[in-house]
Amino acid sequence: MANAPLHGAMQQDHTPSRAVFFDRDGVLIVDTGYPSKPDEIHWIDGAQRALIRLAALGYRRFVVTNQSGVARGYFEEGAVESIHAAMQAALPDAARIDDFAYCPHHPGGSVARYATACDCRKPAPGMLNSLIARHRIDRAGSFLIGDRASDLAAAAAAGIDGFLFPGGDLDRFVVQLLRGA
Numbered sequence: 582m583a584n585a586p587l588h589g590a591m592q593q594d595h596t597p598s599r600a601v602f603f604d605r606d607g608v609l610i611v612d613t614g615y616p617s618k619p620d621e622i623h624w625i626d627g628a629q630r631a632l633i634r635l636a637a638l639g640y641r642r643f644v645v646t647n648q649s650g651v652a653r654g655y656f657e658e659g660a661v662e663s664i665h666a667a668m669q670a671a672l673p674d675a676a677r678i679d680d681f682a683y684c685p686h687h688p689g690g691s692v693a694r695y696a697t698a699c700d701c702r703k704p705a706p707g708m709l710n711s712l713i714a715r716h717r718i719d720r721a722g723s724f725l726i727g728d729r730a731s732d733l734a735a736a737a738a739a740g741i742d743g744f745l746f747p748g749g750d751l752d753r754f755v756v757q758l759l760r761g762a
Contacts, residue, residue, distance in 0.1 A: 598641045599722035600679075601755075602709060602736070605646035607728035608746050610668065617656035619667035627752030633676040634755060641716060644668075644681045645708040645725070645735070652690025661685070679716065682708040703727075704734035713739065726754070 606612035609632075611623040632642055648661050665681040672678070684703070690696035701707035713720060725736035725743045736743025746754055 597717045597719035597722075599639065600641040600643055600713075600716070600718045601635050601723065602643045602645050602712070602725040602741070604703075604725075604727040604729070604732045604746075605644050605683075607748075608726055608751065609644065612728075615650040615653075615655050616664060617650065617660040619663055622664060622667055622671070624671070625748075625751050627750035627754075629672060629676065630752035631755040632672060632678070634752060636676045638759070640723075641679045641718065642676070643712050643716075644678055644683075645703065645712070646681075646683045647687075647703050647731075648683045648685050649687035649690065649702075651685035652687035652692055652695035654691045658685055680712055682712055684708060703729075704731040704738065706735050706739035709735055709739035709741065713741075724758070726751075726758075 603609050606616065609625060609628045610616070611625060613621055613623070616622065635642055644665070650656050651658055651661065661683050669677055682701070684699065684701040685695050686697050686699045686702050688696065688698045699705070699707065701711075709725070712718065720740045723741050725732060725741055726746050727733055727736070727743060728746050728748070733743035733745060744758055
């Protein structure tokens with residue numbers, strides 16, 4: 582699993598934190614099909630408001646994203662990290678993402694070192710489990726928002742709730758989740 586740790590708020594005590602894990606393309610940013618440049622970032626309606634809202638409620642915020650474009654030879658890992666850095670820079674300090682995890686692998690990839698099955702590619706839970714352990718996350722108080730069945734399968738395998746984002750306004754969706762609707 583590849584990670585691009587971008588430092589957000591640090592945990593002040595040793596109590597496990599609640600967290601929300603987001604798929605990237607189709608949940609936080611528009612899925613334009615293998616985006617690889619910062620100018621290809623188009624935020625989903627309400628995404629930044631949702632991050633601000635969750636930060637204000639004390640949730641840590643993480644991104645878990647399959648990036649098979651690396652394995653397919655469409656772009657290098659540095660392109661993924663550039664996108665993540667640009668996303669982070671677009672957010673107010675209080676709502677920054679605590680950490681990004683991505684999987685550059687795909688068994689059908691054309692780049693030999695990434696053309697493999699792994700435990701980090703969703704629906705496997707490797708990215709989630711790694712972030713949960715590294716950041717002392719309380720599984721019971723945490724959840725994932727994704728736009729594919731593989732996202733929800735990864736959440737279930739990691740022992741957290743998963744919710745399917747149907748599109749539209751992400752902040753409105755988060756408000757409904759928090760209300761239990």
